[in-house]
Amino acid sequence: MATLPPAHRPPPGPRGHGREIHTLAEFDAALARSGSLAGLRIQSVDLTDRTFALLAAVTADAVFLGCPMEPEAAAKVRADGALVFPPVPELPFDPYRARLYTPEELFEGIAETGYEATPDFLAYAWFGRTRADGDILSSMLRSLHDDAVSDALDELLDGAGVVGVMGGHAMGRGTEAYAGAARLGRTLARAGLTVATGGGPGAMEAANLGAYLAPFDDAAFASALDLLARAPSFTPSVTDWARAAFAVRARWPGGGDSVGIPTWFYGHEPPNPFAGHIAKYFANATREDGLLARSTAGIVFLPGAAGTVQEIFDNATPNYYGSRGAPTPMVLVNRAHWTTRLPAWPLLEALAADRPMAARIALVDSIDEAPEALERLGK
Incomplete structure (x- = not known):
C-alpha cells in the first residue's frame, strides 16, 4: 500500500521551490x-529561542507567518525588509499552520472532558460567533487558514x-452499507491508491476506516x-461516537493512511478519526472544489442526498468542458438509487x-464492483 509522505516534509521539495520552513530544525x-x-517563508515556527540567530542572519525579503519571536528580533527583521505576519492571540486555531490536522489534534481532550472541549x-464555536x-x-483569518490548509494538502x-x-x-x-463502504476503502488502499x-x-x-484497516x-x-x-x-453524542473510533485506533494502532477534507461550515458533522490527515476548512466551496479537483485517479459516488448530487455535477462540469485535461473517471454505485430515487444518472449520461467523458463514467449495482469499474475507466 502506498504511504502518504509525512505532513512535515522538509524543503526542498517539488512544491514551494524549497523556500518554505515548517520546523525549527529546518x-x-x-x-x-x-x-x-x-x-x-518561515511558517508557524516558534522563534522565541532564536533571537541571537535572527539578529545575526540576513532576513531581507523573508516572510514570517505566525512566528513568535522576541520584540528585539521582530524589530530587526522588519528593519531588514522582512514581512512579518504576527501570531493572533486567543484564536482556537492557527491561521498560518504549516501542516494538516491529525485526529489526535482535533479531538484533543475527548477522552477526559468530551467533544465540547476539543x-x-x-x-x-468561533466560526459560529464570527461568520455573520x-x-x-x-x-481574513479564515481565508489565511484555508489557504494554508490548501498549501499543506497540495504538498501532502x-x-x-x-x-x-x-x-x-x-x-x-453497523449497517451493510457502512461495511460495504469500508470494504471499498480497504480495497482501494490495498491497490496503492490514496x-x-x-x-x-x-x-x-x-x-x-477501510483505508485505516488495510x-x-x-x-x-x-x-x-x-x-x-x-x-x-454521531447523534445524539459526538463524544460517544468519537470515543468508539479512538478505541478502534487504540486496539489496532498504526493503520493505513488516508485523507479527510471536512468543513466547519457544516459544524454539526464532526470529522471522523480514521483519516490520518485532515484538511479542515471554513469555506465549504473551497473544500468541495478542492476535494474533487484532487481526486485525480477517479471518484466513487455512493448513495447520498443533496450534497452527493451536487458533487456529481460539480465534477461533471470540468469533465464536460475539459478544463482539467482528461476527464476524471466517475463511478456511481446503486442503480436504483441513481436512476429512480434520485435520477442523476440519466442526466449525467x-x-x-x-463528449470524451462518456468513456469515463459508469453505473454499477454493487459497491464491490466499483474498484474494477474505476480501473477499467482509467485505462
Whole structure:
C-alpha cells in the first residue's frame, strides 16, 4: 500500500521551490547552510529561542507567518525588509499552520472532558460567533487558514494517485452499507491508491476506516465494525461516537493512511478519526472544489442526498468542458438509487453524450464492483 509522505516534509521539495520552513530544525539547517533567510517563508515556527540567530542572519525579503519571536528580533527583521505576519492571540486555531490536522489534534481532550472541549468544537464555536459579524479581520483569518490548509494538502498529495469517495453522512455504523463502504476503502488502499473523502461521518468515515484497516486481516476488519456499531451515529453524542473510533485506533494502532477534507461550515458533522490527515476548512466551496479537483485517479459516488448530487455535477462540469485535461473517471454505485430515487444518472449520461467523458463514467449495482469499474475507466 502506498504511504502518504509525512505532513512535515522538509524543503526542498517539488512544491514551494524549497523556500518554505515548517520546523525549527529546518530553520536551523537553513541558517547553517548560508547564514541567510533571504527569500524564505518561515511558517508557524516558534522563534522565541532564536533571537541571537535572527539578529545575526540576513532576513531581507523573508516572510514570517505566525512566528513568535522576541520584540528585539521582530524589530530587526522588519528593519531588514522582512514581512512579518504576527501570531493572533486567543484564536482556537492557527491561521498560518504549516501542516494538516491529525485526529489526535482535533479531538484533543475527548477522552477526559468530551467533544465540547476539543479544538475542533472550539474552532466551530468561533466560526459560529464570527461568520455573520462582518468583521474583516475574522474573514481574513479564515481565508489565511484555508489557504494554508490548501498549501499543506497540495504538498501532502503531490504525486499521489487519489480516489475520492463521496456519500451521505447518514449512513450508520453497523449497517451493510457502512461495511460495504469500508470494504471499498480497504480495497482501494490495498491497490496503492490514496483514499480521500469529505472527512465526515457515515459513508465518508467508512471509506477512511477501510483505508485505516488495510494493513490488517479480515478478522480485525470484522471486529472493528462490531466495536463501532455500539455507537452507530454521531447523534445524539459526538463524544460517544468519537470515543468508539479512538478505541478502534487504540486496539489496532498504526493503520493505513488516508485523507479527510471536512468543513466547519457544516459544524454539526464532526470529522471522523480514521483519516490520518485532515484538511479542515471554513469555506465549504473551497473544500468541495478542492476535494474533487484532487481526486485525480477517479471518484466513487455512493448513495447520498443533496450534497452527493451536487458533487456529481460539480465534477461533471470540468469533465464536460475539459478544463482539467482528461476527464476524471466517475463511478456511481446503486442503480436504483441513481436512476429512480434520485435520477442523476440519466442526466449525467445526457451530458456525456458525444463528449470524451462518456468513456469515463459508469453505473454499477454493487459497491464491490466499483474498484474494477474505476480501473477499467482509467485505462
